[in-house]
Amino acid sequence: MGAGNKLFRMNDFLVNALEYEEFEPLFGLTDEQLLARGMRRMVVDSFPGYPCRVSLEDAQVGEEVILLTYTHHKTDSPYQSSGPIFVRKIAKTARPEVNEIPLMLNHRLLSLRAYDAEGMMQEARVVEGKNLKDEINDIFSNEVISYIHVHNAKPGCFNCGVKRVNRLH
Numbered sequence: 001m002g003a004g005n006k007l008f009r010m011n012d013f014l015v016n017a018l019e020y021e022e023f024e025p026l027f028g029l030t031d032e033q034l035l036a037r038g039m040r041r042m043v044v045d046s047f048p049g050y051p052c053r054v055s056l057e058d059a060q061v062g063e064e065v066i067l068l069t070y071t072h073h074k075t076d077s078p079y080q081s082s083g084p085i086f087v088r089k090i091a092k093t094a095r096p097e098v099n100e101i102p103l104m105l106n107h108r109l110l111s112l113r114a115y116d117a118e119g120m121m122q123e124a125r126v127v128e129g130k131n132l133k134d135e136i137n138d139i140f141s142n143e144v145i146s147y148i149h150v151h152n153a154k155p156g157c158f159n160c161g162v163k164r165v166n167r168l169h
Helices: 024-028 031-036 129-139
Strands: 013-016 040-043 064-073 081-088 109-115 121-128 147-152 158-164
Touching: 024 064, 031 040, 064 158, 081 158, 109 129, 121 129, 129 147
Parallel strands: none
Antiparallel strands: 013 158, 040 064, 064 081, 109 121, 109 147, 147 158
């Protein structure tokens, strides 16, 4: 269960980062091998601006990142989707606590896409990152919603997923 003996409220949630192990082998490839796969190795030249989807932190100036296309919504619905993401070479998979919002999301304009259990979009909103926690709680007040994807509103890039915490009965 992983939840111990905790009792969670209906709207409690977990922000989910991508797993570093999925991307680690990419950092051993040459630039030519990455290019052949449609990927780019980059050195961060501004902060903030390169949000890592594994660490859920903005990469620091001088860090190595890889820019690649990632299928973030693997579903049989018409809403399946992929897009560009950054992954830091030195990333460690983030494990936010229940109801914790990573700092990386606080200063961005975000697009929230809320889906039901069949992968069908039921709601979409644009919100300031500083209001993200309240918006997630409001969206999850609709019991039809199973999960939310958080995107950067302007470029549209996927940031992370948000899932309801399993409630103990």
